[in-house]
Amino acid sequence: MDLQKRINAFVELGKFLGQFSTDPFEKNDSVLHNDMFFEGFKHQIKLAQEHNAWFNKENLIFAFNGWSKSLTESNINNWLENYSFNEFTPKKVAIIMAGNIPLVGFHDFLSVLISGHDVVVKQSSNDKQLLPFLAKYVESVEPEFKGKITFTIEKLDKFDAVIATGSDNTGRYFEYYFRNKPSIIRKNRNSLAVLSGEETLEELEALSEDIFRYYGLGCRNVSKLLVPKGYDFQNFFKAMYKWHPIIHQNKYANNYDYNKAVYLMSEFEMLENGFLMIKEDSSYSSPIATMFYEYYENSNALKEKLKADSDKIQCVVSKGLLADEIPFGQTQNPQLWDYADNVDTIAFLLKIS
The missing domain is CATH 3.40.309.10 (Aldehyde Dehydrogenase; Chain A, domain 2)
Structure with a gap:
């Protein structure tokens, strides 16, 4: 699957999520495969709210709105324009996700797939309703993604690299357990x-x-x-x-x-x-x-x-203090190129290829 196909699939996902960025939700008949997925995602949102009381409707809508704005073709192209996507044999990249806010691991999921690798996801129990459904939508838009996305609750096995997010305590465990694999390990910040x-x-x-x-x-x-x-x-x-x-x-x-x-x-x-x-x-x-x-x-x-x-x-x-400061009110609106812990995820993923 070439890069443009991967980009196109996530652009369509952005359009899909845009329907859930207002209250009430607004169905857009021009969105691909909406008849199959619109009502289903409404149900997943309800399940997410019931499962995790921190995931109220307002915060879910805020997350969906942010991702719908990020997943435009121009925005993705701006993100990726400085990288070289050469042909390579895809590796299997494991992601261990946190669950503190809705879709908190989505950027890692997006990065692995957009770079051309396969992904195996181990989700937090606090945020497990939304991403598998959105993965099915991406597979429906671009069938070549089928077989490249796996969700598991079992012990991770047979992978080539890992991106793991957790606390300082779990981070030390991750560093030891994955010491022989290329990895990005994120701790408390x-x-x-x-x-x-x-x-x-x-x-x-x-x-x-x-x-x-x-x-x-x-x-x-x-x-x-x-x-x-x-x-x-x-x-x-x-x-x-x-x-x-x-x-x-x-x-x-x-x-x-x-x-x-x-x-x-x-x-x-x-x-x-x-x-x-x-x-x-x-x-x-x-x-x-x-x-x-x-x-x-x-x-x-x-x-x-x-x-x-x-x-x-x-x-x-702050205001006028640092070159990389964030303006007031904008911490929860990061760009695709605003990497967690300032570690360039795409560069890491292209290097392991």
Whole structure:
């Protein structure tokens, strides 16, 4: 199967997902194979919501909308234009996926198939309803994908390379277990925002999207603030208020109540507004419903800290600080070429060929 056929199949998938990027869903009769798949995917969405309470309809729609915008022909071509796709014998690439946000492993799935390899997927139990159905859609659009996509719940066997995502603990296990295979091993990373105190209310409101989207469960969610000495959090809390209905989600509320009780019993100092707590802490990974913050002295010390801790950081939200900074409100809208952990997945996959 040539590269253009692979691209075409995922472009059609983007059109298919576009039908599920609004509430209510809007069926488009021009989408290929819609009679076979539209109602079926609605059912899978319902199952995903029932199986994982974090996957509410709003967040599922947000994920589908993001992928429908990414999977256009021009966007895919821009992504792939700097790579050389020569003929080679396809290898079998295993993917071990996380399950923290909807379709979190889709980029790896896309990368393996678009590069021409076969894929064997081991999904998280938290996110197992959506991707197998979308894989069937891709196979229906481009039958040459049949036989190249496998999902398994068994121990991985007979593969040539692996991409595995997990915690720091599972990452160490992955590194040992896959030590003799070409691999990309991803561990815990978190995202942060650097504030100067000069941000507008609109910019801080945009930051709230980076904090609360997906309930803060993604590695691209901002979980920590770096602020100057004497920073006044009044405008920050004012900007966060648009997300106050989040406290009515039971799992979020339970985490909020639990973490607040822990902090109070431990006599930790914190600020809170009824649905978000902020606490001074040097760690990057904060619990659900909690933001950590840390003070910085000056821009030079700040940049040194970010450089020293780069292996803990997924992305940085700021304005005019770093060349690769993310604008406020955009952490959950990565481009296809924004690779997790800054590891070029396509380059890795082409090298193993």
